[in-house]
Amino acid sequence: MSLKEKLALELTTVNPVSGEYIYTDLLLPALPFEIEDAMQRARITSNYADMLDISVLNCAYLPELTDTMLDGASIKELNLFAKRLQTLSDDEIYALNGVFMQQKENGMYENGISMEELINLTYGLDAVPIVHGIDSDEKIGEFVIDNNLCEELVGTTPDSIRFLDKALIGKAHRESEKGQFVAGNYAATAIYSFPQEYKGVSREKLKINNDIAFVLEVAEAPVNDSRETAETAEALYLPIPKSDADELAIAHNEKCIEDCVYYDFKSAIPGIDSEMFTDMQDFDKLNEIADRYISFSVSDKIKLKAVVAKECPKALEDVIDICNNLRRYELSYYSDDANNFAKEYLSHHLSSDFDCKIFDGISLDALGQNIIKVLGATVTPYGIVSERDGSLFEIKNKHEEALDQDFGEIQQC
Numbered sequence: 001m002s003l004k005e006k007l008a009l010e011l012t013t014v015n016p017v018s019g020e021y022i023y024t025d026l027l028l029p030a031l032p033f034e035i036e037d038a039m040q041r042a043r044i045t046s047n048y049a050d051m052l053d054i055s056v057l058n059c060a061y062l063p064e065l066t067d068t069m070l071d072g073a074s075i076k077e078l079n080l081f082a083k084r085l086q087t088l089s090d091d092e093i094y095a096l097n098g099v100f101m102q103q104k105e106n107g108m109y110e111n112g113i114s115m116e117e118l119i120n121l122t123y124g125l126d127a128v129p130i131v132h133g134i135d136s137d138e139k140i141g142e143f144v145i146d147n148n149l150c151e152e153l154v155g156t157t158p159d160s161i162r163f164l165d166k167a168l169i170g171k172a173h174r175e176s177e178k179g180q181f182v183a184g185n186y187a188a189t190a191i192y193s194f195p196q197e198y199k200g201v202s203r204e205k206l207k208i209n210n211d212i213a214f215v216l217e218v219a220e221a222p223v224n225d226s227r228e229t230a231e232t233a234e235a236l237y238l239p240i241p242k243s244d245a246d247e248l249a250i251a252h253n254e255k256c257i258e259d260c261v262y263y264d265f266k267s268a269i270p271g272i273d274s275e276m277f278t279d280m281q282d283f284d285k286l287n288e289i290a291d292r293y294i295s296f297s298v299s300d301k302i303k304l305k306a307v308v309a310k311e312c313p314k315a316l317e318d319v320i321d322i323c324n325n326l327r328r329y330e331l332s333y334y335s336d337d338a339n340n341f342a343k344e345y346l347s348h349h350l351s352s353d354f355d356c357k358i359f360d361g362i363s364l365d366a367l368g369q370n371i372i373k374v375l376g377a378t379v380t381p382y383g384i385v386s387e388r389d390g391s392l393f394e395i396k397n398k399h400e401e402a403l404d405q406d407f408g409e410i411q412q413c
Contacts, residue, residue: 005060005061005085006027006028006029006082007027007028007029007056007058007059007061007078007081007082007085008025008026008027008028008056008057008058008059009025009026009027009028009054009055009056009057009075009078010023010024010025010026010054010055010056010057011023011024011025011026011038011039011042011044011052011053011054011075012024012052012053012054012055013042013043013044013052013053015043015334015336015340016043016334017334017335017340017344018334018335018336018340018343020340022042022043022336024038024041024042025038025057026038026075028075028078028079028081028082029079029082029083029086030079030082031212031215031266032208032209032210032211032212033210033212033213033268034268035075035076035079035208035210036208036210036268037268037270037305039075039208040301040302040305040382041381041382043333043334043336045298045299054070054073054074054075054078055070056068056070061085061088061093061096061097062085062093062096062097062100063097064097064100064101064104065100065118068104068109068112068113069109069111069112069113070112070113070115070118071111071112071113071114071115072114072115073115074115074206075208076201076205076206076207076208077115077119077201077206078115080119080198081115081118081119081122084119084122085122087122088122088125089126091125091126091130092125092126092128094130094182094183094185094187095125095126095128095130095187095189095192096121096122096125097180097182097183097187098128098179098180098182098187098188098189099121099125099128099180099187099189099192100121101180101182102178102180102189115200116198116199116200119198120194120195120196120197120198121194123195123197123198124192124193124194124195124197125192127191127192127193128187128188128189128191128192129187129188129191130185130186130187130188131143131185131186131188132184132185133184133185134181134184134185134186135181135184135185135186136167136170136181137166137167137168137170137171137174138166138167138170139170139186140169140170140171140173140174140179140186141166141167141168141169141170141171141173142166142170143170144169144170144173145166145169174186176190177189177190177191178190210268211294212237212238212268212290212294213238213239213267213268213269213289213290213291213293213294214237214238214265214266214267214268214272214286214289214290215235215236215237215238215264215265215266216235216236216238216262216264216265217233217234217235217236217262217263217264217265218233218234218235218236218248218249218252218257218260218261218262218263219232219233219234219252219260219261219262219263220232220252220253220254220260220261221254221259221260221261222261227263229252229261230263232252233262233263233264234248234251234252236248236257236262238286238287238290239287239290239291239294240287240290242257242284242287245257245283245287248260257280257283258280258281258283259280260280261280262280265277268293269289269293269304269305269308269319270305270308270309270381271305271308271309271312271313272289272308272313272316272319276313276314276315276316276319277316282316285316285317285320286316288320289316289319289320289323292320292323293323299331299333300326302331302333302382302383303326303329303331303382303385304322304323304326305380305381305382306329306331306380306382306383306385307322307326307329307331307385308322309378309380309381309382309385310378310380310385310387325388328388328389329385329386329387329388329390330385330386330390330391330392331382331383331384331385331386331392332344332383332384332385332392333382333383334383335383335384336383337365337368337379338364338365338366338367338368338369338371338372338379339363339364339365339368340368341368341371341372341379341384341392342364342365342367342368342371343356343359343364343368345368345371345392345393346359346364348393349393349395372384375387375390375391375392375394376390377390377392
């Protein structure tokens with residue numbers, strides 16, 4: 001099993017405006033800004049998100065978790081669980097699966113498993129004996145006989161042993177040890193003591209708080225090979241005071257942060273990536289964007305991502321310009337596609353006594369696409385965003401006849 005495997009989740013929410021389900025994927029473990037982004041795409045603006053449903057799509061370390069209901073699941077605790085999984089050795093992973101399977105066989109998780117129980121299962125696993133290459137009761141029987149693990153068989157002659165039912169001996173031994181077969185190995189789970197290391201946290205501490213915009217893996221500039229200092233790279237979280245960044249550079253034998261190199265780049269804002277940030281000489285610009293992003297309100301953070309997705313800036317200067325002019329854009333956050341935007345647009349222009357429920361079950365996707373095109377707006381993962389200095393709800397003069405015709409047909413319904 002690879003220690004780089006991720007825990008794949010599906011977040012299910014209900015769009016509070018359209019009433020439609022939203023499905024968003026999230027891979028754990030994740031940085032706070034990666035979780036924040038998933039929540040933004042899922043239209044979750046409250047940390048508590050009472051209407052959030054979390055499902056495990058895939059867990060390579062513990063496959064049977066996908067068929068087990070999570071009782072009171074939270075993203076933050078699942079992130080902790082995913083981090084714990086990546087600290088386990090292969091034998092501890094086998095032990096975890098064995099214990100989990102044994103508990104399920106005993107009906108312990110019929111009504112789900114709590115996050116406290118799940119996280120605690122990642123402790124104390126080194127005490128569980130693992131025997132490699134044993135995947136059947138017959139092989140357990142052979143192992144028991146070869147290692148004199150059954151007192152009743154000690155002293156049995158080799159000629160007599162060949163007449164013994166090894167599978168029956170193995171089954172009896174397995175049942176006494178509460179053993180499980182896991183990926184071609186045998187885990188004896190009876191010795192597991194179910195530690196209580198994790199006691200759970202308060203609802204307040206389950207909030208996702210993000211104060212990071214970018215992460216740079218920074219190291220001393222190489223002299224010969226381009227990767228020669230990669231192993232010494234250290235995470236630098238932006239925004240950061242310039243003096244602190246320079247102190248890190250000095251610790252890596254460079255005078256200032258601009259003299260360092262970075263080996264990895266992670267961004268809270270899709271569209272701002274290593275293709276845009278190619279030179280450490282632009283560190284101050286990147287740090288300025290990070291500082292601006294963290295200072296923004298929740299709605300402005302979302303709007304910035306939407307505008308960046310629309311404008312596709314090529315340079316950091318362009319992003320700074322967007323930050324300075326963010327107020328000149330409009331965003332319809334809960335209109336996540338052309339169909340829903342068309343309904344929002346029409347309800348904005350129709351009289352207040354018009355019953356918009358008439359649109360339920362009707363696809364207005366073509367109309368929505370036409371409106372979006374005429375307005376110069378763009379559909380993004382964060383909603384519909386206008387062009388700069390444009391409005392999402394004006395009626396443009398260009399193509400006015402085509403738009404008015406569609407609009408008139410709707411009014412006559």
